Amino acid sequence: MASKILPFLALPALLLAVAYQFFTGKGTWIHDGLGIGRQLESINNKNCIKVPELQACEHMWMHRPSGLLYLACSDPIGRVHWTPAVDNLDLQGRPTTDYFAILDTKAQGPISSRIKKISPSLYHDSLNVHGFDVHVVPTASSEIKPTLRIFAVNHRPPIDPLTHTALDPHKVGANSTVELFETTLGESKMRHIRTYAFPEIRTPNMPAAVGPDSFLVTNDHLRKVGHARILELFKASSDIAYCDTQGCRVAISPLAFPNGIIRSPNQPNTFFAASSVEAKIRVLELQADKSLVLIDEIRTGYPADNLSVDSQGRVYVAVFPKILHTSAQHFPDPVHVHTPSAVLRISPNEAQSRFFGEKYKVEKIFEDDGENASGVTVGLFDEEEDKLYLGGVSQPFTAICQL
Numbered sequence: 001m002a003s004k005i006l007p008f009l010a011l012p013a014l015l016l017a018v019a020y021q022f023f024t025g026k027g028t029w030i031h032d033g034l035g036i037g038r039q040l041e042s043i044n045n046k047n048c049i050k051v052p053e054l055q056a057c058e059h060m061w062m063h064r065p066s067g068l069l070y071l072a073c074s075d076p077i078g079r080v081h082w083t084p085a086v087d088n089l090d091l092q093g094r095p096t097t098d099y100f101a102i103l104d105t106k107a108q109g110p111i112s113s114r115i116k117k118i119s120p121s122l123y124h125d126s127l128n129v130h131g132f133d134v135h136v137v138p139t140a141s142s143e144i145k146p147t148l149r150i151f152a153v154n155h156r157p158p159i160d161p162l163t164h165t166a167l168d169p170h171k172v173g174a175n176s177t178v179e180l181f182e183t184t185l186g187e188s189k190m191r192h193i194r195t196y197a198f199p200e201i202r203t204p205n206m207p208a209a210v211g212p213d214s215f216l217v218t219n220d221h222l223r224k225v226g227h228a229r230i231l232e233l234f235k236a237s238s239d240i241a242y243c244d245t246q247g248c249r250v251a252i253s254p255l256a257f258p259n260g261i262i263r264s265p266n267q268p269n270t271f272f273a274a275s276s277v278e279a280k281i282r283v284l285e286l287q288a289d290k291s292l293v294l295i296d297e298i299r300t301g302y303p304a305d306n307l308s309v310d311s312q313g314r315v316y317v318a319v320f321p322k323i324l325h326t327s328a329q330h331f332p333d334p335v336h337v338h339t340p341s342a343v344l345r346i347s348p349n350e351a352q353s354r355f356f357g358e359k360y361k362v363e364k365i366f367e368d369d370g371e372n373a374s375g376v377t378v379g380l381f382d383e384e385e386d387k388l389y390l391g392g393v394s395q396p397f398t399a400i401c402q403l
């Protein structure tokens with residue numbers, strides 16, 4: 001995002017600077033979207049530890065009963081070279097060691113002894129992870145370890161299918177697919193079941209499992225490459241697709257930069273979807289014909305990122321309070337430049353005001369200037385332990401904060 005957005009933002013930014021006084025209040029795009037004029041707070045950021053073994057873990061998912069935390073991790077420097085979502089398409093620097101890991105959050109002992117990597121089996125292609133989601137196959141009893149079906153976005157390098165030669169990703173983009181792996185809870189292997197490679201999976205960002213073989217997936221852009229991608233900032237043009245073994249269909253469009261998507265744990269047909277450029281979360285309902293219908297919008301005041309839910313159905317949103325700093329300075333040098341992060345919690349509004357149309361309550365449960373957490377793209381809350389797990393697409397560690 002950084003290098004390409006900035007020249008483009010220069011002119012509007014100049015014009016807007018003039019009108020700064022008038023337009024920077026809460027509720028404006030400048031304030032809510034770009035974070036200009038926003039005051040940072042310190043919230044729940046004093047009691048954190050850093051786990052350097054888990055770097056660049058963009059997304060995570062917790063199996064609540066066991067406390068096993070699944071993470072998709074990479075290498076912060078590698079991300080600078082290869083993150084198709086933000087136009088980093090340098091094949092030479094593409095990380096080749098991306099992996100899934102499990103952190104046992106309930107076990108005793110040093111954290112490093114509670115981490116294990118999951119190695120893929122029956123899979124020989126490249127793996128460049130991004131968003132993922134897990135479908136838990138129900139078991140007859142809680143004594144039996146469940147089977148997990150992991151849907152993982154994979155940004156492959158493009159290869160000509162006929163000549164088997166490498167193509168230029170700056171011209172054709174990454175070859176992004178969704179991989180389905182199967183594993184037993186806690187197991188250090190995951191078997192590859194299949195690859196979903198369909199035109200509707202174009203610029204996949206985050207999948208949300210629907211069933212053992214089906215999922216929704218956000219495409220963050222309409223175009224894989226090119227300067228026109230920037231225009232998508234101003235004109236909603238991308239979509240969310242529904243896919244199963246037969247293929248995919250567009251479930252809803254047009255959407256501007258759809259990003260995190262997550263299924264409600266208590267209403268299986270309800271999904272929450274975030275956008276990187278809009279300060280609201282959409283509540284979407286999956287229909288019998290596999291289209292998505294907008295049923296509500298929750299204003300958050302922040303461009304939102306990756307989403308997670310807790311067992312009570314509350315939604316957690318990782319947000320960038322200072323998106324310009326994050327995209328222009330942190331992403332190009334994630335190890336040295338730290339950037340602010342915040343996590344919001346959205347819960348059903350139980351107060352009086354719900355009768356006046358405020359159906360959801362939005363509260364900020366974490367904010368830090370970059371010292372204890374940096375560029376967080378996912379905040380996962382463990383309500384049993386009152387702990388917040390903070391992963392970042394380029395963060396050189398994973399942070400765990402006691403609330």
Ligand SMILES: *[C@@H]1O[C@H](CO)[C@@H](O)[C@H](O)[C@H]1NC(C)=O
Nearest residue numbers: 042045046047048369371372
């Ligand atoms: C980060 O955490 C430490 C304690 O772990 C605390 O002393 C410090 O104030 C925190 N940083 C900020 C910016 O609040």
Ligand SMILES: *[C@@H]1O[C@H](CO)[C@@H](O)[C@H](O)[C@H]1NC(C)=O
Nearest residue numbers: 157158159160161175195197
């Ligand atoms: C993309 O990956 C799929 C699945 O491996 C493969 O069939 C297809 O040929 C690839 N396309 C490109 C352009 O690399």
Ligand SMILES: CC(=O)N[C@H]1CO[C@H](CO)[C@@H](O)[C@@H]1O
Nearest residue numbers: 131205206259260305306377
């Ligand atoms: C899975 C997911 O939603 N990933 C997004 C999280 O946030 C980063 C930073 O904006 C995006 O690049 C990812 O696409």
